[in-house]
Amino acid sequence: MKKLLLSSIAFVVLLSSCGSKTKGELVGVQGKKWYPEKPHGMELIPQGSYIMGKSEEDQAKVLNAPTKTVTVRSFYMDDTEITNSEYRQFVEWVRDSIVRTKLAILADELGLGPDDGGVGDYAFKDADTTRLSAYDKYMLDNYSGMGATGYEGRGLNFDQDLVWETSEYPDEYYVEVMDKLYISEEESYNGQRTIDVTQLKYKYSWMDIEAAARAKGKGSRKDFIKQEELEIYPDTTVWIRDFEYSYNEPMHNDYFWHDAYSEYPVVGVSWKQAKAFCNWRTKFKNDDQKSKGAQFVNQFRLPTEAEWEYAARGGIESGTYPWGGPYVISDTGCFMANFKPQRGDYAADTALYTVEAKSFEPNDYNLYNMAGNVSEWTDSSYDPNSYEYVSTMNPNAGSSQNARKVIRGGSWKDVAYFLQVSTRDYEYQDSARSYIGFRTVQDYMGVEENKPLNK
Incomplete structure (x- = not known):
């Protein structure tokens, strides 16, 4: 009986070797070929280093952005702010x-x-x-x-x-x-x-990877899985509450839902709602990938503060604004962005409130309105001293304990100082404003490129 058992095992091993396509060589697991696909409405921001922070005069004297050379990896970024139409797709x-x-x-x-x-x-x-x-x-x-x-x-x-x-x-x-x-x-x-x-509440879960990593094996996986459920409809009352003694009812009544404003940036969305949108966008895409039998894409998310500034600079070293600078008026006498010029003449740049997301000239990474129109949420928490301690590689001061989140780019109601690519500002994560929107990013997977993929 023992000889019969050994013979059977040997026969199985022999069959396995003869039928193997590897010929006994270490060839690795053969998966599907991965072809990077540029997400719809996004631009590839190539990896690189830059000087983060204020190299020009710190007019506000806040001393929160000392210069520091950092490096970021390649990522995709929305070429415009998320529009009312795009956010309505989420709501619907x-x-x-x-x-x-x-x-x-x-x-x-x-x-x-x-x-x-x-x-x-x-x-x-x-x-x-x-x-x-x-x-x-x-x-x-x-x-x-x-x-x-x-x-x-x-x-x-x-x-x-x-x-x-x-x-x-x-x-x-x-x-x-x-x-x-x-x-x-x-x-x-x-x-x-x-x-x-x-x-209209959206419920989802996510895993706090950073907390799990720092726990060093203590606690089970479920201890780091967070459950979220929140109302996702934009707060349209921000148009009234943000400006006392001001008539803005038409914006409150029509801005989000009317087709006239479909291509304008969504506002009245908190940092938490922006994060929920990112989760939904990832799910929405991967549900389609699953139906086609294709491999999942990685998550859409908010940009870190360093990624946002790097993308806003558009490859221009030490530029004051996304177009370089240091002026906000072009050589033809036109304003370069939507903001509050000339001590309160809101309409001098042709817009009283927001403008369509694809307005003015894009920067050299083909990103629109990285200065003005609406300020944008980032994933980073605001600490005035964070530049002193963050890493020089993909820096990010993210903290679930810090409710102050960095916003960047300035808005239609801000003076030119807040349009500068190095100016830092913040808002609380559960706040919604008529002048804050967002755009999303997605990590680039594959061979790192120093130039954008062919379109």
Whole structure:
């Protein structure tokens, strides 16, 4: 019996060797070939070194940006600030997901499925278990309902279009769900009953990698996984609250949702909401990658303060502004950005408030409005002394304990000093302003390039 067992093992080993494509050589695991793909609406910022900080006079005497030579890796950056139209895509995705979830739960409670029509058309995908794969059935049996609602882990049906016209609602159950989505009759006026935006909440989780690394193996993985849930609709009241004794109601009423402002930068978004947008954008892209059987892309995120300044400089050494400087007026007598010139003549640069995201000339990295229009959130926490201790390689002073987050670039309501690429400013992470927006970045994976990829 022992000889038979040894013979069997030898035979298996022999078969394994004969059938191997490696010929016994160390060739590595053969994965799919990775081809870097430039994300839509982004520009590649090549790796490089620059002098971060104020080499020119510190007019405000804040002494928070001493010069320091640093190096950053390659990354992609949005060529414009995130626009109202782009942020509305996020809001509408959250809205639609909430509606589909409510419809699916109601269908489940009523025991209705696709064959029943009406609200049953929006039942969870696992309502018909005969169509589930072995994997989906296993996940349903072992992981669904493991959460606060009891419906976690169940797939929504995105194949069925939602109906928004009240005259076309399929049944009374659909009416019940949609009615609860809108504000009450008592809160509506002029015959307009709008969606209750406080219901538009985005829930996601992320892992605090830095905290996990510093823990040096202490604690389990779940100790560093953070859960977030927040309202994601922009605070449109900022147009009123930011400026007392000023008439800005048209901006409050129309700026975010009206098509006239679709290509203008979104404002009224807090740092936390900007982070949620980054998470959603990553998920939205990778859901599509998964459907195509393609490899996942890495995360979209807010730029670090050093990345933002490096990109704003556009490769110009010691420039005061993204176009070099030191002047804010071109040789043809036109202003180079949207800000508050001439001691309060807001309209001298042709704009009273914001302008479209692709306005004025881009810098040498083809990035628009890195000075003026709206200030931009960065991922970095604000410490006036951070330049003294941050690393010279990809520097970043990120801290979850510091609620002050760096904003850069100046805005339509700021004087020229705040438009300088080296000027630092901050706002609290849960604050929203009519003059703060953001743009996202994504790390470049692959061979580092000192020049942009061919378009």
